[in-house]
Amino acid sequence: MSDPLVSLVMVGLLSISCQYFAYKVRLPAILPLLIVGILVGPVTGVLNADALFGDLLFPVVSLSVAIILFEGSLTLKFSDIAGHGNMVRNLCTIGVAVTWIVAAVAAHYTLGLTWQLSFLFGAIVTVTGPTVIVPMLRTVRPKTNLANILRWEGIIIDPIGALLAVLVFEFIIASQETAITHTLMTFGKTIGIGSFLGLAGGYLLGIALRKDLIPHYLQNTAVLCIILGIFAASNYVAHESGLLAVTICGIMLANMKNVDVEDILEFKETLSVLLISGLFILLATRLNLTEVTDLGWGVVVVLAAIMFIARPLAVLVSSVGAGLNLREIALLSWVAPRGIVAAAISALFSLKLEEMGYEGANIIVPIVFLVIIATVVVQSLTARPVASLLKVRSPPPTGFLIFGGAKFNRLMAEEMQNQGINVCIADTNWDAIREARMMDIPVYFGNPMSDHASRHLEMSTFGTVLIMSPYKQLNPMIAYHFEYTMGKDKVWALTSNEQSTRPSHQVSDHYAKKLTLFDEGVTYGVLASSAARGGIVKTTRLSEEFDFGDYLEKYGVRVTPLIALDAEDHIYTFINGRDLLPEPGWRVISLIDPEKKSSEA
Structure with missing residues (x-):
């Protein structure tokens, strides 16, 4: 479509239509968003994100992902991890590591990806997310302890998985240099600058909020602008350290005493819904169906490894000392749908690596999208009967x-x-x-x-x-x-x-x-x-x-x-x-x- 104004309005209307349709049929919104994006993109050619945004596509995606990660990290309170037992903590640490390694090894040996790209892919698919978990829990209605584990894992693992992906990406960027010393210095600079600006920015912003230095009616807008400023400043000082900075900044704000972030969080959630919906449609328009079909049967092996090896192994290792029985472990092993954060991060890093001429980076997005489709569709349809079969569904609530x-x-x-x-x-x-x-x-x-x-x-x-x-x-x-x-x-x-x-x-x-x-x-x-x-x-x-x-x-x-x-x-x-x-x-x-x-x- 040649008119940019009409195209942008169409993205907005399609986004809200998909969200409403998902609301009515009680499905994760990610499915209709994906289908519509493919239909208006590679199938019909009505929309094309590259043609619509041109050189602005990378900054738009980058800023959107920064906001999404900041909003996710605002929910990451250390007390929440401790309050929901060892299982959640283990899933978000040991479980992430297990999924990361298994997915990376599978991608390397079945799809022929380099080890760098394989570990980047593995980091991206460690995240699940509450946007796909919560609708599933309403339908499945598992026992309370299992529902708490899955819900809090979905909330906490988003920023952790995204942070892991950022670190892997920064290592890939740094490792392109020939000198190992320069590689380590570049990687260390990225981590150091991102961490410092994230901690300092989060602390100073928290002090400003605690002391009411920002008028209440300006707080949401001010925080948004400051966060984007931290993101841009961090990237300027150390290449691609901004995502790390905003994630740490959100964690810092979430855990500071006497700092109320609920109003900010609700504003960011509203903004994130708009960004997630529009972004997912735009990213889906960039899918090359030929690249998807060219992946061959190797991608089926990768999907099977993620769903039937990585997840059960991660849950089994994480469950040591958690007091769960085998039936409860089995259900946790089956429910791990991937969501919008995985899609957004994969598109962002793929765009960056493609611009740098990194060979094979273009297939990261198709693989991640297939993981999202497979996990959401299969697990949405089967989680309820599996829970019934395992007898781990809660009785009708009274x-x-x-x-x-x-x-x-x-x-x-x-x-x-x-x-x-x-x-x-x-x-x-x-x-x-x-x-x-x-x-x-x-x-x-x-x-x-x-x-x-x-x-x-x-x-x-x-x-x-x-x-x-x-x-x-x-x-x-x-x-x-x-x-x-x-x-x-x-x-x-x-x-x-x-x-x-x-x-x-x-x-x-x-x-x-x-x-x-x-x-x-x-x-x-x-x-x-x-x-x-x-x-x-x-x-x-x-x-x-x-x-x-x-x-x-x-x-x-x-x-x-x-x-x-x-x-x-x-x-x-x-x-x-x-x-x-x-x-x-x-x-x-x-x-x-x-x-x-x-x-x-």
């Missing part, structure tokens, strides 16, 4: 996520905990969260549908979401978000009694059907008022002598049934319009209004 931390919600959550129900309160109000913490109730401070929540809120343990907050604008969005991720009849909300009488409070029919939590007329205001007057939430066990009818007759309008547990501890939520008749032997959790309670005698 926990409750309560959105809203008002006094009644805390009383209800406390009583649910007393009855053995897993419950967590989420709210954007710090005072409410603080009160819940003082009651030893698990909490999440923030918006539960945010990117931060997707990293820190363990949704695999929750089977029901109860929306019980006064945030009328946010409640419907929370409902839509969790209905998509959890399924139908898993999300319920309190009625407001306003949607039929006040035009300004009209809601969609779909959302209105969810406004049936507990009983007719039970609003947030009703519950808050009762709790303020001293209302209590208590549990009553039914029997043959005192059944549910007797229970309702005793309390009458004083009682609002909330939750019921049968004799086998199955949990039921009272929903207006749904017949629920607890039987003898069941327990019923209810709100008892204090004024009406005092009138009984």
Whole structure:
């Protein structure tokens, strides 16, 4: 396409279309992005990244990868590695080394790559990534310990694998010099400058953020510009040391005390989604299908080595002392899809090596893309049945996520905990969260549908979401978000009694059907008022002598049934319009209004 403006707009529209399609069909976005990129690139010739950007392609890819790696390194907290056990730490160190060596050896002997290119390829394919792991975990629903291991491995291994690839690349660049002394000096300079600028830049930026030297409204933009400045400065002083610098800078910021990077991280994640989507389509347009077919059967051997030798061996070695059984090790050995970071880094280094005239560099990208396709497609389709076969899937989650931390919600959550129900309160109000913490109730401070929540809120343990907050604008969005991720009849909300009488409070029919939590007329205001007057939430066990009818007759309008547990501890939520008749032997959790309670005698 000759018009650059139309081409750029097309990339943006295709990117968001692929992201939306992936969202609807619950697939990793990387698959539709790859397919569309190949269709508009080598198949039809509608788009060509080289023709569109010309000499700017390398700087655009380079800056994009720098931002992506910085965003990934911001999630790399040392406490997270320690908090999730030896297995995660081992996978991100010993496991990376094992995968690196096995992939490199396979590539060298089956594809004829030089040892330098083979080790660069091996370093690139060590990364997995949360963008492909998280959607898979939602479908597979493995045991909690396995889900934690895979999720945190995906978060932590991205910057580590990228850093390894940077170091290998720098060694390749340095090793082109004839003098071994000059080679070592160049390599040492690259490592030294990248590390120094990364540590110094991260420390000074952290101090500026800690002391609020940058106005809040400028923080995101300022950090972005400073990071790109560190990247450019590092590259200027020591050739191609910028990626190392920004990765170390992000790690430094993530681990500094009293430095809040959450707002920066959310901004960078939003930017990364745009960059990742557009970049992946553009990189896919550069694929030469002839080069892919020319790889021959050797690439199948490489894929098999990565999936059936490198990963199982890495997991097995890493699992020593981790307390995992063979079935758990087997599932971890099967799930390791590669993602966008592998694609972006391979394209970046391939471009650089091609510009330098390095023979064979052009086949790095096709091999990496084939690894991405094979691991994502095969493992996405088979991980769930494999987990079922190994009997390592979690049972259907029975926990409750309560959105809203008002006094009644805390009383209800406390009583649910007393009855053995897993419950967590989420709210954007710090005072409410603080009160819940003082009651030893698990909490999440923030918006539960945010990117931060997707990293820190363990949704695999929750089977029901109860929306019980006064945030009328946010409640419907929370409902839509969790209905998509959890399924139908898993999300319920309190009625407001306003949607039929006040035009300004009209809601969609779909959302209105969810406004049936507990009983007719039970609003947030009703519950808050009762709790303020001293209302209590208590549990009553039914029997043959005192059944549910007797229970309702005793309390009458004083009682609002909330939750019921049968004799086998199955949990039921009272929903207006749904017949629920607890039987003898069941327990019923209810709100008892204090004024009406005092009138009984």
